[in-house]
Amino acid sequence: MRVLQVNAVYGYGSTGHIIEDLHNFLSTRGVESYFATPDKHSNIKGSIRIGNFIDHKLHALYSRIFGLQGYFSYMSTLLFIRKIKKINPDIIHLHNLHSNYINLPLLLKYIAKRDIPTILTLHDCWFYTGHCCHYVGYNCLKWRFDGCSDCDGIKDYNSSWFVDLSSKKFRDKQRLFQSIKRLGVIGVSEWITEEAKLSILRDATTIKRVYNWIDLEVFYPRESATFRMQHGFERGDFIILGVAQRWSGEKGFQVFIEIAKMCPNYKVVLVGSYTHSGDLPSNILMEGEVDCVDELAEYYSMADLFINPSNQESFGKVTVEALACGVPIIVKNSTATTELLGDGCGYLVNSGDVGEYVSHIATIHRNTKEYYSEKCVEFVQKFRCEKILVEHLEFYNLLMRDR
Helix, strand or coil: CEEEEECCCCCCHHHHHHHHHHHHHHHHCCCEEEEEECCCCCCCCCEEECCCHHHHHHHHHHHHHHCCCCCCCHHHHHHHHHHHHHHCCCEEEECCCCCCCCCHHHHHHHHHHHCCCEEEEECCCHHHCCCCCCCHHHCCCCCCCCCCCCCCCCCCCCCCCCCCCHHHHHHHHHHHHHCCCCEEEEECCHHHHHHHCCCCCCCCCEEEECCCCECCCCCCCCCCHHHHHHCCCCCCCCEEEEEEEECCCCCCHHHHHHHHHHCCCCEEEEEEECCCCCCCCCCEEEEECCCCHHHHHHHHHHCCEEEECCCCCCCCHHHHHHHHCCCCEEEECCHHHHHHCCCCCEEEECCCCHHHHHHHHHHHHHHCCHHHHHHHHHHHHHHEHHHHHHHHHHHHHHHHCCC
16 A cells, blocks of 8 residues: 655644654555655655745745635646656545645646545644634634635635635635545544534545544653753642643633733743733743653643643644643633543633633642542543554545445
């Protein structure tokens, strides 16, 4: 079997680690595995680069001017298709394509013409909308009924400066995906899987929930006294942790600011990049990006509590990583996050009232982290990487069966 994955990144970030893990797993199972990204990874067997720095920057610029993300990089995509012909994959597995590096219509037309079994993994909602990666914050259901138009999020992620062509992009995706005879769809949570069944992907050959995974040999409860001391925390400090690739309003950054103000005796530690220019409460510590997974596991392990206040999560990998390190959680009762709260592992917040967070924080502080840890670690066994990687291989075989 020859498998080709396509994604925006490899080896870093949530989806980048997923591509890396799956590539390595397939290689150990005798699968001829390839991955294609806009990044250069020539030292890794099976790596293919799509485009170059100038092409990616021009694609981003044209996307913002003309409102057509995924419609440029024409020559780069043609060159990539030549490489696909040479590999002749049995399965093409598409992950995130919305990072200004691929011509989506050109790629999908080729896949349909060659009748290549293709899998989409829904790390977000972009594959079945006309523009948005997430729509819950806008209370939008246009993607489900009449089709996307007048997009409320047109000025947000990968914004279009002048025109709204979400209707065209929606219709094009509908037509292109329906032209692929063997199309498998993986939802990384029950929530997004059920959403996909109501979308333009509803007629796919197979739609299946396959959770994202974590490596439990990396994420497990660690002794944290030394790490705490190295980062300037005292033994009795109560530490609230938040983790995001990039902090924004959508990720709940303002919620942490309000919590810090209302709980001045607690330490609020936020891992991830940020561009906030105003003053922050003195008990908030911004730790920046952490690329090393072992270091990230140390941050989880030293925390007394993990909070994910995001309104929209297709899965919520950082939440599962925290649980695996024995840390109780407080999460918003929204989208996929509710699936990650095992019995006795923490609490759901049902409103936007920060006071509800503070009430649950006080409960966890009173009970102590140890009260929850064993149940947290037990619950995350369902996300063990070995089990879920095998599910991917089984899905490949299922989609190829009638080829």
